[in-house]
Amino acid sequence: MLEKKIRLEHSHRILFTREVFAPANMTIRDLLMLDRPTKVPKVLVFADEHVVAATPGLADALRGYARAHAEVIDLAGDLVVLPGGEPCKNDFSLVQKCWEAVNDAMLDRHSYVFVIGGGAVLDLVCFAASTAHRGIRHVRFPTTTLSQGDGGVGVKNGVNYFGKKNWVGSFAVPYAVVNDFSFLESLPRRERRNGIIEAIKVSLIRDRAFFEEIESMADRLARLEQPALERVVQRSAELHVEHIATGGDPFELGSARPLDFGHWAAHKLEQITRFEVTHGEAVAIGMAVDLVYSVRKGILDEITARRVIALVRRIGFDIFHPGLLAEGHSGEPAILEGLEEFREHLGGEFTVTLVPRIGQKLEVHEMDRHLILEAMHELRGQALVGV
Ligand SMILES: NC(=O)c1ccc[n+]([C@@H]2O[C@H](COP(=O)([O-])OP(=O)(O)OC[C@H]3O[C@@H](n4cnc5c(N)ncnc54)[C@H](O)[C@@H]3O)[C@@H](O)[C@H]2O)c1
Ligand SMILES: [Zn+2]
Incomplete structure (x- = not known):
């Protein structure tokens, strides 16, 4: 050779x-x-x-x-x-x-x-x-x-x-x-809001200080004020590029995709709702599912999960959509098919990124379907009572 x-x-x-x-x-x-x-x-x-x-x-x-x-x-x-x-x-x-x-x-x-x-x-x-x-x-x-x-x-x-x-x-x-x-x-308001969720996502996996900064700007972001949006978009772009340049896998040959935190459920929810839910809105819900799942799995403490979910809601995103519980071919909620589709899309070993602490990531290679269902029901309850 x-x-x-x-x-x-x-x-x-x-x-x-x-x-x-x-x-x-x-x-x-x-x-x-x-x-x-x-x-x-x-x-x-x-x-x-x-x-x-x-x-x-x-x-x-x-x-x-x-x-x-x-x-x-x-x-x-x-x-x-x-x-x-x-x-x-x-x-x-x-x-x-x-x-x-x-x-x-x-x-x-x-x-x-x-x-x-x-x-x-x-x-x-x-x-x-x-x-x-x-x-x-x-x-x-x-x-x-x-x-x-x-x-x-x-x-x-x-x-x-x-x-x-x-x-x-x-x-x-x-x-x-x-x-x-x-x-x-x-940009229409819905599109202006969408980018904020990817900023929260990247702060959760890489940069605690940025997460806290977003929290401190939450009201201005909820009003979609231009200077607050620009700051968040700029830092989000920097962190994404930093990840691509220094994460060791710019062309995604490995199985891990940390920038896709919250995305396995998001992609499937977009599909289930025929893209009526935008990508940003779906990521907000997908992250909420993975956060509550992580609490139930013992990976994340409940106070942190509630803190992140409160921020996501304050900015104006929903944390639940009925499409999460829509029935799929097997009789189980269709959203669970998203796990297999995520693996197929990435190829290689099934890998989902979770967040054990703000600013840190954890890769897992299996997810407990029962706990995912519990998490979705819990989010439905939270959304109903507005807690
Ligand atoms: N290449 C990648 O790494 C990568 C990563 C994530 C997402 N994507 C892709 O990006 C796409 C989503 O992109 P998006 O969220 O920017 O949405 P989009 O491109 O679908 O744009 C949303 C809408 O806003 C309109 N629009 C865009 N800019 C505008 C402006 N300044 N004023 C008024 N209207 C405007 C567009 O015409 C469109 O109707 C998806 O196809 C997704 O797969 C690619
Ligand atoms: Zn995304």
């Missing part, structure tokens, strides 16, 4: 700014200069239709930026607008549409794709960009609290196929992620 080690180093750059396409904003200019291009690089920009609708003048702003910085940016064609939200990941013809746009604009391996949008549009366009010409540099501009603090700052992309979520996709480190907080201002 001939075996040679190939070492690959990646830079994972996350930048925070406001009004990124204002001509005086140097964020993009500085990014494009990093590679010291010998000729002006071509840039093709894709955007989420809802962001375009909520940001009048976006296409003009892009053209204005390119004019003001013509020595570093060559806008290659008009803005390509794509449907926003999860449906865009269910329509494979949109991947082809992105490839066509790249081909028509004659992008090459020295060019850039920019994508502005929610996590779904980012996943779609980054998949297309990472496969065109075996990978074109792409810069993500996430526009939701969830994608700025969590999904958009990662290294994965993909679309749904065979009716399965993210079945086709790749790991591709973006050239950069630019979090422009001004995009969050046009």
Whole structure:
């Protein structure tokens, strides 16, 4: 056997700014200069239709930026607008549409794709960009609290196929992620709230001080005040990136997925409710299930579980949904099928991350179905009486 080690180093750059396409904003200019291009690089920009609708003048702003910085940016064609939200990941013809746009604009391996949008549009366009010409540099501009603090700052992309979520996709480190907080201002309230739950999640597994900071800001977060949201999204993004860069498994070859705390039940609940419950709302409930389960299993003390659940509720998330108890094929609640589906999705050994203390994580390889059911009933009771 001939075996040679190939070492690959990646830079994972996350930048925070406001009004990124204002001509005086140097964020993009500085990014494009990093590679010291010998000729002006071509840039093709894709955007989420809802962001375009909520940001009048976006296409003009892009053209204005390119004019003001013509020595570093060559806008290659008009803005390509794509449907926003999860449906865009269910329509494979949109991947082809992105490839066509790249081909028509004659992008090459020295060019850039920019994508502005929610996590779904980012996943779609980054998949297309990472496969065109075996990978074109792409810069993500996430526009939701969830994608700025969590999904958009990662290294994965993909679309749904065979009716399965993210079945086709790749790991591709973006050239950069630019979090422009001004995009969050046009988000509907439900979407503004969603990102806060991933911040609580990452604080629980990694950073007790951040959890306490979120507690201290709970009322402002409940009112969805912009400065409080920005602080929480920024720290959440930093912690997610820190995990990817230093957690030892950036491309997820192992079985553990600590950033998926509370997610096994969340994914299944989204499916059971046909996505009427959003991802953030489902994670709030999924975390509550795992917290109460952990108390019953003797992993976590009850006072801590109540403290976390109280915070989640204060911010405006529910901790129970009747879908948790909806019957599945076997006669048991369908939510329990989520355990097996979670294992299948990750492959390898069944691994769920729990939280024994705020700021710490614990991996377990089995879960007691009976205690999960007890936890769900307890949450239903708590939700009813409002304790
Ligand atoms: N790649 C990853 O590592 C990763 C991780 C987590 C989640 N995800 C994916 O992210 C997707 C969810 O992303 P999301 O939570 O950002 O939701 P989303 O992309 O579905 O966006 C939610 C809605 O808000 C709209 N929108 C986005 N930005 C807006 C703005 N600034 N103003 C007004 N409307 C706006 C969108 O068009 C959409 O209708 C899922 O497909 C999920 O699988 C990917
Ligand atoms: Zn999530």
